[in-house]
Amino acid sequence: MAELFDYDAELRRYHRRLLDEMFVSPDDHVLDIGCGAGQTTRAAAGLAVRGSALGVDVSPAMVARARRLSADEGLRNVRFEEADAQVHPFAPAHFTVGISRFGTMFFADPIAAFTHIGRALAPGGRFVQLVWQDSRRQEWATAIHHALVGDDSPVPRATEKPFSLADPATVHGILTTAGFTDIQIIDVREPICLATDPEVAVDTVRVLRMVGDELARLDADGTERALERLREVMAAHSTGDGVWFDSRAWLITAHR
Ligand SMILES: C[S@@+](CC[C@H](N)C(=O)[O-])C[C@H]1O[C@@H](n2cnc3c(N)ncnc32)[C@H](O)[C@@H]1O
Numbered sequence: 001m002a003e004l005f006d007y008d009a010e011l012r013r014y015h016r017r018l019l020d021e022m023f024v025s026p027d028d029h030v031l032d033i034g035c036g037a038g039q040t041t042r043a044a045a046g047l048a049v050r051g052s053a054l055g056v057d058v059s060p061a062m063v064a065r066a067r068r069l070s071a072d073e074g075l076r077n078v079r080f081e082e083a084d085a086q087v088h089p090f091a092p093a094h095f096t097v098g099i100s101r102f103g104t105m106f107f108a109d110p111i112a113a114f115t116h117i118g119r120a121l122a123p124g125g126r127f128v129q130l131v132w133q134d135s136r137r138q139e140w141a142t143a144i145h146h147a148l149v150g151d152d153s154p155v156p157r158a159t160e161k162p163f164s165l166a167d168p169a170t171v172h173g174i175l176t177t178a179g180f181t182d183i184q185i186i187d188v189r190e191p192i193c194l195a196t197d198p199e200v201a202v203d204t205v206r207v208l209r210m211v212g213d214e215l216a217r218l219d220a221d222g223t224e225r226a227l228e229r230l231r232e233v234m235a236a237h238s239t240g241d242g243v244w245f246d247s248r249a250w251l252i253t254a255h256r
Pocket residue numbers: 007008011033034035036037038039056057058059062083084085086100101102103104106107
């Protein structure tokens with residue numbers, strides 16, 4: 001089986017930020033959307049000592065890893081379900097806090113999905129999520145683009161799903177239509193760790209569509225030169241503790 005991407009390593013600087021903003025209390029019941037390997041779900045469960053935390057993810061492999069890590073920690077108030085958050089039959093008005101660390105950008109119909117998730121939150125419940133800002137504001141995307149094309153030309157706006165909530169006005173509209181109030185969208189900047197070393201970082205980004213599309217335009221020599229420039233960029237951002245680039249996210253809070 002292919003190695004699962006290590007979001008905990010990549011997003012380690014965002015983890016603290018989400019913890020600080022989710023304000024989970026001992027009696028809370030927390031729903032974590034697109035929980036991945038469940039680091040944020042386990043952290044929420046650790047705070048909701050008399051409550052509970054449920055992490056949902058569509059990926060069976062991620063849910064399996066989340067369950068394993070949770071069992072290793074001996075947590076008793078946390079559960080994980082392999083589920084599509086857009087349609088999963090959550091207990092209505094059950095959860096007092098919703099959280100998501102980059103797990104809400106993948107919905108086919110965001111208004112329907114957020115309306116559905118909102119129904120799982122109790123009246124007054126809070127939803128706290130991190131989503132990516134526009135790709136043109138991401139140092140990693142800019143550096144990769146310039147390495148691939150070999151000049152400083154403007155970076156095109158990526159339209160892939162991870163950037164689907166990058167426009168604050170659009171997000172505000174989606175959440176308002178989905179029944180949320182008190183919507184706040186805060187600019188957050190933290191570095192991300194792409195990989196442990198430059199070679200792995202090149203392999204990691206080669207699977208991105210923006211990289212694949214750019215490489216597909218080149219002949220064999222051009223591809224080799226582009227990959228060499230990519231290796232140089234990754235080496236320049238390698239600190240000995242991983243390959244790090246700045247990134248920007250929106251921290252979105254909203255109430256039911
Ligand atoms: C970028 S990863 C983030 C994972 C995790 N929140 C973290 O920070 O480590 C996005 C996750 O969302 C999950 N996901 C995407 N669409 C989903 C959906 N409709 N319902 C539930 N999970 C979903 C993916 O399987 C993936 O694990």
